[in-house]
Amino acid sequence: MFYDMSDINIVDAPPGIEGSGxxxxxxxxxxxxxxxxxxxxxxxxxxxCGIEFMATMGSHYDFGRFGSERLSFxxxxxxxxxxMGTIAKKMSPVLxxxxxxxxxxxxxxxxxxxxxxxxxxxxxxxxxxIDEIIPVDVYVPGCPPRPEAILDGFVKIQELxxxxxxxxxxxxxxxxxxxxxxxx
Amino acid sequence: MEADTNNDLIxxxxxxxxxxxxxxxxxxxxxxxxxTKDVIIDVLRFLKEDEGTAFNFLTDIxxxxxxxxxxxxxxxxxxxMAARVRIRVKVFIHxxxxxxxxxxxxxxxxxxxxxxxxxxxxxxxxxxxxLRRILNMDxxxxxxxxxxxxxxxxxxxxxxxxxxxx
Numbered sequence: 001m002f003y004d005m006s007d008i009n010i011v012d013a014p015p016g017i018e019g020s021g022x023x024x025x026x027x028x029x030x031x032x033x034x035x036x037x038x039x040x041x042x043x044x045x046x047x048x049c050g051i052e053f054m055a056t057m058g059s060h061y062d063f064g065r066f067g068s069e070r071l072s073f074x075x076x077x078x079x080x081x082x083x084m085g086t087i088a089k090k091m092s093p094v095l096x097x098x099x100x101x102x103x104x105x106x107x108x109x110x111x112x113x114x115x116x117x118x119x120x121x122x123x124x125x126x127x128x129x130i131d132e133i134i135p136v137d138v139y140v141p142g143c144p145p146r147p148e149a150i151l152d153g154f155v156k157i158q159e160l161x162x163x164x165x166x167x168x169x170x171x172x173x174x175x176x177x178x179x180x181x182x183x184x
Numbered sequence: 185m186e187a188d189t190n191n192d193l194i195x196x197x198x199x200x201x202x203x204x205x206x207x208x209x210x211x212x213x214x215x216x217x218x219x220t221k222d223v224i225i226d227v228l229r230f231l232k233e234d235e236g237t238a239f240n241f242l243t244d245i246x247x248x249x250x251x252x253x254x255x256x257x258x259x260x261x262x263x264x265m266a267a268r269v270r271i272r273v274k275v276f277i278h279x280x281x282x283x284x285x286x287x288x289x290x291x292x293x294x295x296x297x298x299x300x301x302x303x304x305x306x307x308x309x310x311x312x313x314x315l316r317r318i319l320n321m322d323x324x325x326x327x328x329x330x331x332x333x334x335x336x337x338x339x340x341x342x343x344x345x346x347x348x349x350x
Binding site for chain 1: 319320321324326328333334335336337339340341342343
């Protein structure tokens with residue numbers, strides 16, 4: 001059977017100057033465009049939010065549409081750390097180590113109430129939000145969030161990736177932010 | 185002699201240990217008694233090894249904090265699997281010096297149970313081969329099930345009254 005190729009969507013080119021035989025734009029925009037549609041997420045799933053993520057990865061919600069078909073279970077190759085579920089204080093050094101093992105540029109998404117704030121587990125043994133130990137780019141609310149909410153959070157990560165300056169990770173401000181988490 | 189009823193069990197224990205057995209009670213049919221920490225291992229060994237009692241299985245070790253009495257109760261649950269009988273043994277120790285001999289000499293399974301009880305209540309099991317925290321993080325500097333410590337995490341900021349107009 002013949003498929004009409006016009007159904008396939010292609011992302012728009014970034015703003016730039018176009019002429020006969022050339023297209024000029026900034027390197028940041030080109031790299032951001034490419035990166036944002038090939039993010040490799042590391043799913044750090046500890047509880048029910050992880051189950052919602054499994055649904056998000058399934059054929060119905062099809063996370064692969066956003067260029068994240070390939071999950072990375074090695075932090076060395078991952079771009080995006082997705083923390084989904086309750087993080088006990090005993091788990092926090094493990095989570096921090098996973099973050100440290102990721103190469104720059106790296107992004108972090110806190111999925112669900114527990115990862116964002118401790119959720120209902122307001123108790124001595126549970127970390128009250130992963131931003132106590134690592135920086136977070138996007139928070140997804142919900143207990144647990146529906147797959148649509150996880151996808152919405154992911155699209156917001158993509159926007160951050162697209163619009164990030166190529167020099168951001170070398171900036172003094174960024175280093176200070178990492179230093180505030182005890183990361184040098 | 186085989187103990188058929190809770191009364192028989194208490195008779196056996198009282199004959200052997202006399203006034204060291206006290207506070208006999210049967211909440212919901214579960215025989216419960218108190219003893220003291222100087223004889224607890226002897227009592228447990230008797231319950232485990234005597235033919236009449238034969239509580240071969242250690243179900244659980246835990247503790248209860250009674251701040252108004254300044255005591256911590258260490259609680260042992262035993263199970264006689266053959267006769268399908270259970271028993272509960274309590275030992276009250278002072279909260280300032282919560283020490284008690286280890287039951288690992290009788291059951292290897294007491295190892296992790298005592299580590300957990302130490303982790304949450306600070307009970308020092310004397311003679312335990314490896315008494316360190318098992319569930320909580322190693323850096324925790326309190327025994328969180330003691331009632332003087334708050335259950336909630338003091339770092340939590342989103343429950344302040346001002347956010348709820350109070």
